[in-house]
Amino acid sequence: MSSGEIRGLPGFRDFFPEEFALRRHIFSAWRRVGARYGFTEYDGPPLEPLELYTRKSGEEIVGQLYAFEDKGGRDVALRPEMTPTFARMMAARAAGLPKPVRWFSIPQLFRYERPQRGRLREHFQLNMDIVGETDPLADAEIIAAGIDALRELGLGAADIVVRVSDRRLVAALLDALGIPVREHLAVFAAIDRLEREGEDPIRGRLAAAGVDGKRADRLFEALRLPLADLMAAHGGERPLEEAAAGLQTVFSYLDATGFADFVRFDARLVRGLAYYTGTVFEIWDRRDELRAICGGGRYDDLLRALGGVNLPALGFGMGDVVLAELLRARGLVPSELRRVDDYIICVSEDERPTALRLARALRDQGRHVLYDLRARGVGRQFKAANQAGAARTIVLGPEEVGRGVVSLRDMGSGAEREIAIEALTRAAAAEVERASPESSE
Incomplete structure (x- = not known):
């Protein structure tokens, strides 16, 4: 050849x-x-x-x-x-x-x-x-x-x-x-x-x-x-x-x-x-x-x-x-044609199973979710989230996971708060329900 x-x-x-x-x-x-x-x-x-x-x-x-x-x-x-x-x-x-x-x-x-x-x-x-x-x-x-x-x-x-x-x-x-x-x-x-x-x-x-x-x-x-x-x-x-x-x-x-x-x-x-x-x-x-x-x-x-x-x-x-x-x-090409809703960040590999379960739950609700495919430092994961244009990051650390919560950061404003993992998936489900055509009839 x-x-x-x-x-x-x-x-x-x-x-x-x-x-x-x-x-x-x-x-x-x-x-x-x-x-x-x-x-x-x-x-x-x-x-x-x-x-x-x-x-x-x-x-x-x-x-x-x-x-x-x-x-x-x-x-x-x-x-x-x-x-x-x-x-x-x-x-x-x-x-x-x-x-x-x-x-x-x-x-x-x-x-x-x-x-x-x-x-x-x-x-x-x-x-x-x-x-x-x-x-x-x-x-x-x-x-x-x-x-x-x-x-x-x-x-x-x-x-x-x-x-x-x-x-x-x-x-x-x-x-x-x-x-x-x-x-x-x-x-x-x-x-x-x-x-x-x-x-x-x-x-x-x-x-x-x-x-x-x-x-x-x-x-x-x-x-x-x-x-x-x-x-x-x-x-x-x-x-x-x-x-x-x-x-x-x-x-x-x-x-x-x-x-x-x-x-x-x-x-x-x-x-x-x-x-x-x-x-x-x-x-x-x-x-x-x-x-x-x-x-x-x-x-x-x-x-x-x-x-x-x-x-x-x-x-x-x-x-x-x-x-x-x-x-x-005319400047009418949308600047954000690629959308990532959530980027999940693991502080260590011990949180990986929790991250995978959370990713599936959020994806089942219709959200666009990414995470790193290899073990990397938190700083590099945040950089990857920025490059992907993620709307928010979900940080899983050992102490937070032990309490059943995650740290949620809005990537636009930088505001952070803790939220229970179960409440996070419920909120995503409610958001999908509000956006569905059936809910507006």
Whole structure:
């Protein structure tokens, strides 16, 4: 065997304890919000038939996938996104599920792309979807859930903004400008790149789609307008009026929810994926220093295309890579992601059996307990307790153990007191009982 360091693959992460603690912190917040909104968690396999992705995105997506032929001769791929798996699973159970269905998942996804800031070759992603409802309240609900998934981590309206639009509205605008329906997908793709590339490069893309310079100018001007001004300038056509009314209803629901400060209309937002059919949205940091944190919208035809089930649906994906960067930039990574409640210190090895019994009793009550695994001096044990971030130390000396007590020290204040061992374990049990969900009902 050759010697030397074996490095990890580019674009993949090692989760050392600190990074894993942050990951767990994010996932826990996501799960809490999912539960509050009545979503049920699910998961699927990381390896799927390649056709599941080519049917949705075309053969060109294969170059972005970890795709290969397995030992059974099947063309397979590591999942690059969750929506196709979700559609396949939903199709298998849709007939027996009460509607609307609310599911969420936190899958690990893989794409063979050039690693860059905010995008790696693997990441975890919160996926939340609602199936079986067309009312605009469902659109507002999924956007609110995305906002709350970030609020739960300490981000507020000063940190994030939700840009909201509607593909039907922009399509109706293109009709009003005389741009043929057959060119809409190409124009959508051009608009999707507008903010990144600027108007001059996009003029060339629009020209290739048959949009002349005069219509391009009118389109750019319209896309910059607030919703009310856009309707004042281009209203009158029924499809445009209906799309605008639906979007205004979504905004009114979000306003009633208390999220008006988080959202704004942006007609330039169309989302590049062709399967979106209505409301679309993305969540960005207010300073525009990072990639989009979250993106989603309504995709009423996708379940039929992928799973043969004709049900309306909408949802979003929120990646952990950009989110972790934003939390670090805003100072929102908890300083004490690792928690030790008690560190038991033995003055001599004679107290070790008592320490082990006490540790088990406290751990049975749900407390996080450490002690030294070798005989060391009291000073070094206190140093280890400090390094572990212990909230308190429990000192067992021969004289104290003989009386059935321990010396309890609060590591924050330095205050010390004696407490009976039996009373210590009873207090821990009472603390757990007070904290349990059943005790608060």
